Amino acid sequence: MTERAVTELGAIGQGATGPRFLVVGEALVDVIHGADDAIAHPGGSPTNVAVGLARLGHEVSELCYLGEDEYGELLRRHLRDNGVREQSGALTAPATSVADVHLSPSGDARYDFAVTWDAPTALDWTGIDVVHTGSIAIALQPGAGHVHELLENRPANVRLTVDPNVRPAFLPREFAVARIEPFLRLADVVKLSEEDAEYLYPGLSPQGVLDHLLGLGATIAAMTRGGDGAVLATVDARVTVPALADRVVDTVGAGDSFMAALISAVASSGSWDPSREELQEFARFAARASAITVSRAGPDLPTRPELSDAAPERVE
Incomplete structure (x- = not known):
């Protein structure tokens, strides 16, 4: 990204109107170890969503868990450059979380995690309309238990969106549903990937998973299906949108891009609690965002002007 682009993105959200977002979740550093060097990249699914919302013109803050160290400063700079504020009240980590990615000569990846997570159980909710x-x-x-307490006690007018984005290294299958579903029961909007659905609800059809999510209390349930597009559902309507990318460089950040655009x-x-026509519009917008992200390297989520310029598509 050019220096000019970074400067422009840093101004996003300043003076913004409309819904104000808080993202609660991890910001971590992915350290990619190649044959001759190691390169640190800002990461974390919630952080990608926060950046995506800011690039769409929203006022966004993130409640994360960073250390007072070199990697913590890298992440704080990444948030600032993309127009995301660090939420006051966040706890300070003993060290910033790191995912070491070791690449073999054939390109296979091995991951070593040094990740910790904690969050406060109370927060000043003034100026927050939606929490993700x-x-x-x-x-x-x-941290997971503390986040649940925080969200359970949020003001009634603050909407909640959840993307489990399951990481098996941190969520053994035998207690995955018991850990995740308390959050899903609190949520207004839930998105699962096809992989998440298989991990949490093996053997249940995509339609069955969406019905289950709606039964837990969500008014909008979504499932992304990679090259097969996505499905959005309410109790009264269901729409599908195809995958729209003309080319795929990589799929890093595709789901986060879809989620950011959807909740925006x-x-x-x-x-x-949208009509079928509104649900169609939401599907179109989210699918365009994801298509732009996969067309370029890494989790480089689109800005609103890029989405406005994207071609329309068919939704069923």
Whole structure:
């Protein structure tokens, strides 16, 4: 990204109107070890969603768990450069979380994690309309329990969106549902990937998974299906949207991009229990965002002007 682009992104959200977002979740550093060097990249699914929302023009803060160290400063700079504020009240980690990625000569990856997670159980909710969480933040203790208490006691007017984005290294299958479903029961919008659905509900059809999520209390349930597109559902309507990318460089950040665009569209419209036509519009917007992200390397989520310029698509 050019220096000019970083400067422009850093201004996103300043003076923004519309819904104000809080993202609760991990910001970590992916250290990619090649044959001759190691390169550190900002990462974390919730952090990608926060950046995606900011690039879509929203006022966004993130409640994360960073250390006072070199990697913590790398992540704080990444958030600032993308127009995301670090939420006051966050706890300070003894060390910033790191995922070491070791690449073999054939390109296979081996991961070593040094990840910790914690969060406060109370927060000043002034100026927050929507809170989003997911991934390690709702899986890894002690923070997962603290996040649940925080969300359970949020004001009634603050909407909640959840993307479990399951990481098996932090969520053994035998207690995955018991750990995740308390969050799903609190949520207005839930998105699962096809892989998440298989891990949490093996043997259940995609339609059955969506029905289950709606039965837990969500008013909008979504499932992303990679090259097969995505399905969005409410109690009264169900729409599908195809995968729209003309080319795929990599799929890193595709699901986070879909989630950021989806909750941006829902929150901006105010339609948390949408009609079928509104659900179609949400699907279109989220699918365009994901298509742009997979067309370039890494979790490089789109800005609103890029989405506005994207071609329309068919939704069923």
